[in-house]
Amino acid sequence: MKWRNRWIFLGLVPFVLMVVAFQFAPILSMITGSVRAEDGSGLTLSYYARVLQSAFYLKAIKNSLLISISSSIIGIIVGLICAYSITRFSPRIRNRLLMLSNMTSNFSGVPLAFSYIILLGNNGVFTLLFKQWGWNVFGDFNLYSWTGLILVYVYFQIPLALLLLYPSFYGIRDQWKEAASLLGANKWQFWTTIGIPVLTPAVFGTLGILFANAMGAYATAYALVGGNYNLLAVQIGSLVSGDVVNEPQLGNVLAVILALSTLLAVYLNHKMTQRSQMFNSNSASRQVRKRRTLRRPWATTVKEEL
Amino acid sequence: METRVRKTGLTHKLLMFVLMIYLLIPLLATFLYAFAKEWQTTVLPERWTVGWFSEMFQDIRFLDALWTSLYLCSISVALSLVIMLPAVFIITVYLPKWESFMKGIVVLPYAVPGVVAAVGLIRAYSSGPIEIAGTAYILIGAYFIVILPYMYQGIHNSLLTVSAVELLGSAELLGATRIKAFVSVILPNIWPGVMTSTLLSFSVLFGEFVLTNMLVGGHIQTIQVYLYQRVGESGHLASAIAISYFIFILVLSMILMKLGKRMNRGIEG
Numbered sequence: 001m002k003w004r005n006r007w008i009f010l011g012l013v014p015f016v017l018m019v020v021a022f023q024f025a026p027i028l029s030m031i032t033g034s035v036r037a038e039d040g041s042g043l044t045l046s047y048y049a050r051v052l053q054s055a056f057y058l059k060a061i062k063n064s065l066l067i068s069i070s071s072s073i074i075g076i077i078v079g080l081i082c083a084y085s086i087t088r089f090s091p092r093i094r095n096r097l098l099m100l101s102n103m104t105s106n107f108s109g110v111p112l113a114f115s116y117i118i119l120l121g122n123n124g125v126f127t128l129l130f131k132q133w134g135w136n137v138f139g140d141f142n143l144y145s146w147t148g149l150i151l152v153y154v155y156f157q158i159p160l161a162l163l164l165l166y167p168s169f170y171g172i173r174d175q176w177k178e179a180a181s182l183l184g185a186n187k188w189q190f191w192t193t194i195g196i197p198v199l200t201p202a203v204f205g206t207l208g209i210l211f212a213n214a215m216g217a218y219a220t221a222y223a224l225v226g227g228n229y230n231l232l233a234v235q236i237g238s239l240v241s242g243d244v245v246n247e248p249q250l251g252n253v254l255a256v257i258l259a260l261s262t263l264l265a266v267y268l269n270h271k272m273t274q275r276s277q278m279f280n281s282n283s284a285s286r287q288v289r290k291r292r293t294l295r296r297p298w299a300t301t302v303k304e305e306l
Numbered sequence: 307m308e309t310r311v312r313k314t315g316l317t318h319k320l321l322m323f324v325l326m327i328y329l330l331i332p333l334l335a336t337f338l339y340a341f342a343k344e345w346q347t348t349v350l351p352e353r354w355t356v357g358w359f360s361e362m363f364q365d366i367r368f369l370d371a372l373w374t375s376l377y378l379c380s381i382s383v384a385l386s387l388v389i390m391l392p393a394v395f396i397i398t399v400y401l402p403k404w405e406s407f408m409k410g411i412v413v414l415p416y417a418v419p420g421v422v423a424a425v426g427l428i429r430a431y432s433s434g435p436i437e438i439a440g441t442a443y444i445l446i447g448a449y450f451i452v453i454l455p456y457m458y459q460g461i462h463n464s465l466l467t468v469s470a471v472e473l474l475g476s477a478e479l480l481g482a483t484r485i486k487a488f489v490s491v492i493l494p495n496i497w498p499g500v501m502t503s504t505l506l507s508f509s510v511l512f513g514e515f516v517l518t519n520m521l522v523g524g525h526i527q528t529i530q531v532y533l534y535q536r537v538g539e540s541g542h543l544a545s546a547i548a549i550s551y552f553i554f555i556l557v558l559s560m561i562l563m564k565l566g567k568r569m570n571r572g573i574e575g
Contacts (some may be wrong), residue, residue, distance in 0.1 A: 012393050012396055012397070019411060022448060028426075028430075033429045078325075081321065100329070100330070106556070110530055111548040117537070117541075129349065212419070219516055233419065237421055237520060255421070266417035
């Protein structure tokens with residue numbers, strides 16, 4: 001780059017300003033807020049100590065972790081089975097199925113919680129219908145509890161898992177199977193020695209995304225249970241926006257904890273993506289993938305539950 | 307291959323059928339609820355009406371919220387376009403070494419959930435030199451970060467697909483200035499891809515609830531905040547709103563798909 005063309009980098013200034021102002025400044029402010037004493041002098045870890053000694057906040061962390069881990073694991077199991085199943089269909093139907101599943105992933109947050117309330121809430125259609133028919137399957141089911149939350153979380157995890165896992169199933173070429181069977185491997189041997197090792201990084205990477213997604217999910221939980229269920233994201237919201245007692249410092253601490261967990265999960269995804277690129281590292285297949293992502297831009301963009 | 311498809315077909319068909327039912331039932335229920343006059347103890351509603359929709363469109367608060375949403379999302383996406391287009395262009399063409407660093411920055415909004423971002427934003431801007439907490443400015447800034455990954459990826463990928471560096475080289479060889487080359491050669495070529503990420507960003511922002519509710523919930527009502535407030539009042543009206551919102555998003559993604567196809571054809575043809 002010749003010196004006289006340096007002025008072109010002025011085009012980067014607004015971008016850098018925006019990212020610093022709205023991405024880095026808030027993160028920095030949150031971290032300093034969690035360690036600064038209330039009178040504004042010196043550093044303190046007393047807020048962390050308070051959170052870690054409070055049974056209430058520990059419970060919130062535990063609930064969030066449990067709900068995120070269980071919904072991610074259920075999501076990934078269903079996603080794996082369905083992703084495999086989808087590869088067995090003809091391309092036309094396969095695209096339709098993926099499109100439908102992708103479409104439902106737009107249905108999240110407040111509208112999703114709301115539609116579950118219509119279906120299974122206290123006066124929900126199914127609840128009343130089953131009561132009238134005398135079915136007792138949902139007898140002690142409560143949508144506004146742990147089971148209800150899991151049910152709704154799994155609903156938004158499955159399309160995401162499917163979307164993220166499907167490409168790796170697609171990456172297992174039929175030629176590989178043919179080659180393996182030519183060399184005398186049976187189906188079981190193919191999957192244990194080739195299929196599963198190839199899929200493993202994708203599975204753990206997807207698990208990371210699903211976990212981060214569930215940990216950060218606020219809208220669904222907030223619309224469904226409000227303040228009635230002790231979840232990390234909901235607690236942060238009420239501490240900061242002042243629904244209850246206004247204690248922003250504790251909110252900062254909880255937010256740092258939540259951010260650490262999601263960062264870790266996304267980092268896991270990053271590492272796993274690198275590893276799975278090992279399997280298709282030759283440039284030809286990368287070219288193919290690039291084309292494929294172009295062909296379906298709507299299918300490859302992952303929209304997270306916000 | 308053919309025989310295997312037929313042989314394993316039934317189990318897989320059943321499985322996919324169950325999955326689709328599971329995924330579509332909440333949508334379907336909301337749809338029926340929006341058109342139902344009464345729906346208590348029957349499989350399907352007994353009487354139908356479009357009254358909820360007409361009530362919705364007569365509600366001033368709904369129209370206000372819709373207008374606010376459209377207005378805020380358009381401003382944020384436009385701002386993002388104006389800032390991101392030159393920035394991504396410069397990084398992709400002149401600073402390819404920075405790309406891995408950029409990837410890190412772009413993935414951050416994914417890793418930092420909305421509720422965490424809101425905590426930081428409120429603390430950073432409720433006092434001090436820039437006091438914009440609770441105003442539309444802080445929301446537009448937050449929205450800019452939310453759509454950063456989509457915009458960056460979209461523009462970056464389009465630039466790579468049209469081989470921007472080579473295009474630029476040829477344009478300059480033919481005597482175009484740098485700005486002219488960008489505006490009249492690069493920009494028209496990447497436009498379909500840019501449109502795609504613009505629409506995608508728009509639909510993401512349209513569905514945003516956490517940041518909006520936490521940052522400006524008391525002062526500014528977007529369609530999501532309005533829906534949240536309506537859920538407790540009238541179930542039927544709320545489903546009418548939810549369904550209209552969903553159809554709007556669906557139309558957007560349909561346009562997205564068409565654009566994606568056209569862009570692809572443009573490259574191949």
